[in-house]
């Protein structure tokens with residue numbers, strides 16, 4: 001299972017989190033976020049990583065040109081679109097970045113959002129389901145109503161996000177079978193400052209309950 005830890009701002013934390021077992025690190029490229037990291041910072045972290053781990057940039061409602069510039073300058077392996085990007089926008093991005101993974105985040109407000117997810121089937125590689133918040137795009141710590149996702153049959157591999165913590169991950173995964181999970185505020189001391197004890201607890205839970213080989 002893919003385990004993405006998002007909101008990395010420090011090299012030493014990125015390395016420690018990769019060593020603990022994360023398959024993917026996320027960097028917030030949304031300037032309004034308290035977890036925002038500059039192109040220079042992302043490049044420095046990626047160059048300094050001594051573990052093999054996927055690095056994904058998180059963007060929201062920006063231009064294809066800006067995403068391409070950031071990806072090219074940093075060496076990010078993929079892009080997570082966390083705003084209101086349309087399938088047509090994702091398609092354009094795919095044409096500009098054919099070698100990079102594209103993850104479309106859907107902030108699930110109603111069951112209709114899940115039906116609409118079908119329209120991304122040909123334009124992205126993976127979906128991410130996050131909780132809806134009226135004023136914040138992400139990193140809210142708010143959980144989805146997992147029960148409503150029980151019958152969701154996605155058209156693509158998908159990541160479960162939204163308010164996941166070492167304390168609730170087993171409950172979430174006993175109800176749902178996503179292809180991966182994504183955690184941010186549930187494993188940090190303050191925005192952008194990851195709590196390595198909580199990350200370690202997360203992997204202990206995953207190993208004990210799902211026999212994962214980390």
Ligand SMILES: O=C(O)c1ccccc1N[C@@H]1O[C@H](COP(=O)(O)O)[C@@H](O)[C@H]1O
Nearest residue numbers: 006033138139140141161162163184185
């Ligand atoms: O973390 C942020 O600040 C952020 C800002 C803008 C878009 C997305 C953001 N984070 C994403 O939010 C989800 C869930 O976070 P949490 O676990 O509920 O804190 C995660 O996918 C982050 O990539």
